Amino acid sequence: MTKQTNHIDFSHIAAQAGQKASLDGHRFTSPEFLEREWTNIWSKSWLLAGMMVDIPEAGDYFVFDIGRESILITRKDDGGVGAFFNVCQHRGNKIVVAERGSADVITCPYHHWTYATDGTLQSVPDEHRFTQGIPCDELSLSPLKVETWAGLVWVNMDMDCGPLSDFLGSIMDEIEPYKIEDMILVKDQTVTLDANWKTCIDNFSELYHVDFIHPQHASFVDCCDDTVNLYPYGHTLVKVDGYVTNPRYPVPFEPNPLLHMQLTWLGMDPEEFNGRVPEIRKAVQKVKRKVGEEVGFSYDAFSDDQVSDVWQYNLFPNLVWTIKPEELWIMRPRPHPKDPDKTMFDKWTLQIKPQGSSSKAKGLTLVGDEADAVAAIDERPEREVFDQEDVIAGDYSMTITIDQDVHYLRDMQAGMHSQGFKAAWLGEDETRVQHFHDWVDVWVSGNPLSASRKQRDAAE
Ligand code: FES
Ligand SMILES: [Fe+2]
Structure with a gap:
């Protein structure tokens, strides 16, 4: 017999929680449901990207592919961990294709724009040919939220999300x-x-x-x-x-x-x-x-x-x-x-x-x-x-x-x-x-993590 313990009342976190989802075939087979999950789960929830053991030294990196996105995780020169969408700000090429490796700078193979390990655009070949200028701030790699815990790297595509500790409790x-x-x-x-x-x-x-x-x-x-x-x-x-x-x-x-x-x-x-x-x-x-x-x-x-x-x-x-x-x-x-x-x-x-x-x-x-x-x-x-x-x-x-x-x-x-x-x-x-x-239903119809943070901020 299954014993169920700690029936937590989480209705304050999401009003919908507790409603019974129907497990029909649609949610397992429908491209439309997959799309809703992409928008509301994969793009909003904390995700395990990989392991710290793969980025022990500055310049080490690994790639985390999830759904339609590729995420680049770097060990930055200052020892911190960086997380960026693995896409070049020049013309949108996927920059890193190797699973993991090490490099002083991140170089897009297409036209050799290079980025520092913290995502900052560092150099552009024939820069003078860009008469409109190269605003490095705007053209750095797009970041994600990143945290480390238990020797693991966690990312969230939602820059508005609550911390990992809120999520894992x-x-x-x-x-x-x-x-x-x-x-x-x-x-x-x-x-x-x-x-x-x-x-x-x-x-x-x-x-x-x-x-x-x-x-x-x-x-x-x-x-x-x-x-x-x-x-x-x-x-x-x-x-x-x-x-x-x-x-x-x-x-x-x-x-x-x-x-x-x-x-x-x-x-x-x-x-x-x-x-x-x-x-x-x-x-x-x-x-x-x-x-x-x-x-x-x-x-x-x-x-x-x-x-x-x-x-x-x-x-x-x-x-x-x-x-x-x-x-x-x-x-x-x-x-x-x-x-x-x-x-x-x-x-x-x-x-x-x-x-x-x-x-x-x-x-x-x-x-x-x-x-x-x-x-x-x-x-x-x-x-x-x-x-x-x-x-x-x-x-x-x-x-x-x-x-x-x-x-x-x-x-x-x-x-x-x-x-x-x-x-x-x-x-x-x-x-x-x-x-x-x-909870899949709660997530696809809202953003409980962000809602919880906003609720807490409002109460403080
Ligand atoms: S697309 Fe990356 S340098 Fe051109
Ligand atoms: Fe099993």
């Missing part, structure tokens, strides 16, 4: 102990999917499907007794107990093979738990704290639940964070510029820094699918780019669990086009799906 404090900024990126993948971006988010907004398409989960998490938190602006959280077995089935006498392996790697004797399988979760909470001390990773800032369990934050609009003290998956479906049936789905795997090669150290990161256990690497991994057919053919994997989801997403999207489908009929275990779509 208490989630920032909840995430803080995980120290994401200290984790290292061990895998960087993008898969192209024949599905709407919201079809992807919906998939990660309920655990109702887990028993049916992820049978292996029955051996290490309890997806039946989850706890759900709902937040303003459309964010959600689900908490799932780890190191347990599926309560739909009889309790096994001995730890199943995955638990057996996890316990062994943590230096525990699996046979000690024969006849005591439900005691494993509590025992692991204690042992992990000890193992952490041995291998130089502190669990002090985490509650017992956080030590053993899997929490998943969905941050509006398009982030799914599966987070454990040792590992974070950041999944980020990005909408196609024109096609509501297509999504670029990014998955970054971040892990705590290597704590030696002992099996105990490995045991800390092996908390879910076996495929999670990525060997610690010294260099930033190159991005793997592939499509859903590659996953289905078994040529690429995003872990067993995500691969299983990928199999179903295109069929879900195909169904949204059928005249035989009226609208989703959601159960109690799909509260987060409804909450997300309620």
Whole structure:
């Protein structure tokens, strides 16, 4: 049974919140709805652009492509972070085409106008041929709002928006102990999917499907007794107990093979738990704290639940964070510029820094699918780019669990086009799906973040 906690009254933030959105096929398939989302969600909401680790030094940059826009993120000469539309002010050429790199100045390849890392127009070939003059202030790169938090770069195209802290609220404090900024990126993948971006988010907004398409989960998490938190602006959280077995089935006498392996790697004797399988979760909470001390990773800032369990934050609009003290998956479906049936789905795997090669150290990161256990690497991994057919053919994997989801997403999207489908009929275990779509409706019909800021300013 899903338990829902903190029913937050956010009616003061947006009058419309709380109205039930209808999940009909139109919102997943219509170019018109995609356009409304572009204007009111992607152009108004805070978006995760990328990672600070990609811009450690002045002159470093990376590009964040989202819908029809390309955004250039730079490390400025003064050490700050800049965010600009990646478009030349001369004739509108897209300036940077590389995913990331480093340069003293940003040079448009077409006619070599150059810009400083803070976006200021610096030089123009044959300047004297522009008899009307070159007003550098007007011809600098167009900026976006930018903030950094948790080792991540966030941007907002709305220069009138409220701060990121208004948008994420208490989630920032909840995430803080995980120290994401200290984790290292061990895998960087993008898969192209024949599905709407919201079809992807919906998939990660309920655990109702887990028993049916992820049978292996029955051996290490309890997806039946989850706890759900709902937040303003459309964010959600689900908490799932780890190191347990599926309560739909009889309790096994001995730890199943995955638990057996996890316990062994943590230096525990699996046979000690024969006849005591439900005691494993509590025992692991204690042992992990000890193992952490041995291998130089502190669990002090985490509650017992956080030590053993899997929490998943969905941050509006398009982030799914599966987070454990040792590992974070950041999944980020990005909408196609024109096609509501297509999504670029990014998955970054971040892990705590290597704590030696002992099996105990490995045991800390092996908390879910076996495929999670990525060997610690010294260099930033190159991005793997592939499509859903590659996953289905078994040529690429995003872990067993995500691969299983990928199999179903295109069929879900195909169904949204059928005249035989009226609208989703959601159960109690799909509260987060409804909450997300309620807020999609709030965003497409207004700007709750800006409205909230104006309301606050007026009250002060
Ligand atoms: S379009 Fe960039 S220099 Fe001409
Ligand atoms: Fe799934």
